[in-house]
Amino acid sequence: MANTQSMHHNGHDSPNPVLTKEDMAxxxxxxxxxxxxxxxxxxxxxxxWWEILAIYHVVWL
Incomplete structure (x- = not known):
């Protein structure tokens, strides 16, 4: 279990975790x-919704 977790972590570790301006944009x-x-x-x-209300209003009156 611990082995797969460490492998998973290493696989997703990026050398530069900070977002660049392009990424932010x-x-x-x-x-x-x-x-x-x-x-x-x-x-x-x-x-x-307003159109439906208006139609109902016209129909009922």
Whole structure:
């Protein structure tokens, strides 16, 4: 058990654990893309919800 753990650790040990500026930029861009998609979906959902409410309002009145 201990042997496999040490092997696993050695396999994943990188010589330079510090992120470079390029890595940071890529990570930041990915995060921004996710955030934009999330906000977009949220906006679409809210607009759809309001449309459904408006339609119900018109139908019931």
């Amino acid at each position: 890529i990570l930041y861009e990915k995060n921004m893309e996710r955030r934009i998609i999330f906000v977009h979906l949220l906006t679409v959902a809210i607009l759809l």
